[in-house]
Amino acid sequence: xxxxxxxxxxxxxxxxxxxxYADALAGLRGQAELSTMQIDEVTCAxxxxxxxxxxxxxxxxxxxxxxxxxxHDVLIVHGAAVTAEVLEAAxxxxxxxxxxxxxxxxxxxxxxxxxxVVNTPGKNAEAVAELTIAFALLLIxxxxxxxxxxxxxxxxxxxxxxxxxxxxxxxxxxxxxxxxIVYRLTGQHVTEPSCGSSSGMFTLASRRWSSxxxxxxxxxxxxxxxxxxxxxxxxxxxxxxxALTGLRPGTPVTAGGADTQLGLLGAGAERxxxxxxxxxxxxxxxxxxxxxxxxxxxxxxxxxxxxGEWMLxxxxxxxxxxxxxxxxxxxxxxxxxxxxxxxxxxxxxxxTAARVPAGAGGVIAILSxxxxxxxxxxxxxxxxxxxxxxxxxxxxxxxxxxxxxxAAYVARGHRxxxxxxxxxxxGEAVFTGGAAKGRLWPQIMADVLGVPVHIPAVTExxxxxxxxxxxxxxxxxxxxxxxRPGLRRRAATFEPDRAAAAAYDERYAVWREIYxxxxxxxxxxxxxxxxxxAGG
Numbered sequence: 151x152x153x154x155x156x157x158x159x160x161x162x163x164x165x166x167x168x169x170x171y172a173d174a175l176a177g178l179r180g181q182a183e184l185s186t187m188q189i190d191e192v193t194c195a196x197x198x199x200x201x202x203x204x205x206x207x208x209x210x211x212x213x214x215x216x217x218x219x220x221x222h223d224v225l226i227v228h229g230a231a232v233t234a235e236v237l238e239a240a241x242x243x244x245x246x247x248x249x250x251x252x253x254x255x256x257x258x259x260x261x262x263x264x265x266x267v268v269n270t271p272g273k274n275a276e277a278v279a280e281l282t283i284a285f286a287l288l289l290i291x292x293x294x295x296x297x298x299x300x301x302x303x304x305x306x307x308x309x310x311x312x313x314x315x316x317x318x319x320x321x322x323x324x325x326x327x328x329x330x331i332v333y334r335l336t337g338q339h340v341t342e343p344s345c346g347s348s349s350g351m352f353t354l355a356s357r358r359w360s361s362x363x364x365x366x367x368x369x370x371x372x373x374x375x376x377x378x379x380x381x382x383x384x385x386x387x388x389x390x391x392x393a394l395t396g397l398r399p400g401t402p403v404t405a406g407g408a409d410t411q412l413g414l415l416g417a418g419a420e421r422x423x424x425x426x427x428x429x430x431x432x433x434x435x436x437x438x439x440x441x442x443x444x445x446x447x448x449x450x451x452x453x454x455x456x457x458g459e460w461m462l463x464x465x466x467x468x469x470x471x472x473x474x475x476x477x478x479x480x481x482x483x484x485x486x487x488x489x490x491x492x493x494x495x496x497x498x499x500x501x502t503a504a505r506v507p508a509g510a511g512g513v514i515a516i517l518s519x520x521x522x523x524x525x526x527x528x529x530x531x532x533x534x535x536x537x538x539x540x541x542x543x544x545x546x547x548x549x550x551x552x553x554x555x556x557a558a559y560v561a562r563g564h565r566x567x568x569x570x571x572x573x574x575x576x577g578e579a580v581f582t583g584g585a586a587k588g589r590l591w592p593q594i595m596a597d598v599l600g601v602p603v604h605i606p607a608v609t610e611x612x613x614x615x616x617x618x619x620x621x622x623x624x625x626x627x628x629x630x631x632x633x634r635p636g637l638r639r640r641a642a643t644f645e646p647d648r649a650a651a652a653a654y655d656e657r658y659a660v661w662r663e664i665y666x667x668x669x670x671x672x673x674x675x676x677x678x679x680x681x682x683x684a685g686g
Contacts, residue, residue: 336385381622404623412615418637432466464564
């Protein structure tokens with residue numbers, strides 16, 4: 151007695167029409183009953199159910215999917231909505247999502263119903279690689295400048311934008327942006343572990359290029375530059391570079407490092423300490439004696455500039471830049487007053503914010519999210535909960551304080567993840583970078599984290615770390631760690647205020663919940679995100 155044929159519904163959309171499945175499904179003829187449905191619009195019907203609101207994106211009308219799926223055993227989709235209602239409308243045994251991430255499938259509902267969901271990880275990898283090559287060709291052939299020439303009224307006859315010939319040539323080396331600067335200065339192709347490991351092609355434990363990952367990417371080992379430790383002389387300034395920069399020919403050039411790791415070096419950071427390098431982005435870090443990988447792929451691990459140490463970090467996106475944006479957009483009065491007083495505008499902004507109590511008068515800033523590298527997305531930037539009856543209580547000062555509190559909440563979120571991964575309990579924190587120059591932000595950090603916050607003697611610690619690498623290469627230091635004892639001198643320590651710390655304990659949990667809801671609204675497509683990682 152033959153088994154009944156599986157009933158398969160294939161749903162196409164404008165990005166992947168039904169015809170795109172033809173070759174793959176040809177082998178099922180005679181073994182399955184195939185039905186098709188084509189969604190022609192790229193828009194989506196407004197979400198009407200909790201499951202629909204939980205999907206990050208989809209095309210078409212979920213109600214049509216409910217009607218179409220009835221009686222089928224297998225559902226194959228690309229962008230169509232697979233909601234709880236769709237899953238409950240048929241005796242489905244399998245859902246196939248033909249994309250890298252099943253963001254249009256209610257995976258939780260499927261799991262609850264015992265329905266397996268399969269997707270196609272890396273499906274767009276080839277397309278992304280081709281797009282990257284296309285962008286490289288555009289730059290090599292000077293297409294952007296040629297386009298600007300035409301848009302500005304220039305004609306073809308006087309165009310000189312011929313670019314450079316690319317076909318028939320091979321790239322002699324592949325490296326990081328910092329490696330390119332070294333190459334322009336010295337003519338030497340070389341990388342170092344702190345930047346090189348951010349390529350994703352390093353074996354972290356050995357601090358060298360992986361023997362397998364580049365091969366998986368189709369890269370010959372010959373294009374990968376040799377690895378030199380920070381503080382090592384890798385070449386000299388060439389005559390051509392000297393003419394362009396004014397540097398003396400023959401000046402030794404030393405391998406440096408990535409900005410965060412240099413910041414940790416310049417701050418004198420040691421293993422098992424929680425340190426926040428607070429610049430345009432905030433890097434929330436700990437140095438470890440071995441490369442620890444987050445199994446949930448939230449934080450990332452890179453080589454430190456010091457051999458035998460690795461950095462685990464969570465990145466606060468635009469935490470510092472958001473304050474500069476607010477200054478430039480709304481604080482003309484504070485900038486003018488600062489100019490008359492001869493002080494930094496941030497001093498005046500913080501003085502105004504300091505008059506607002508903890509909690510920013512109820513104003514909540516939605517800016518950076520806590521890092522989740524597996525699916526890194528940020529809600530649409532916004533301020534919430536103004537008190538229209540009290541402009542003084544929820545004006546610019548409250549907004550400045552809310553920005554600083556939001557960044558501190560992100561730092562707390564990253565610290566808690568680091569604690570869960572390492573088992574380390576941090577009884578203090580180090581705060582360095584531009585944000586550490588003020589008085590209010592370090593205090594808010596101490597109150598939100600609930601521990602003393604130390605400010606190093608030099609807050610421009612990334613620049614100092616680079617200088618230490620140069621000094622080591624020049625022979626001024628015997629090694630990168632020689633200056634560390636002096637760098638651990640603290641310019642200030644901010645103790646947490648008990649009342650403020652208790653208030654922030656409650657407000658932090660509320661902020662996390664509000665942020666998630668704002669992220670849900672952003673994911674629905676109603677608002678634009680602050681930033682979203684490719685594929686996220």
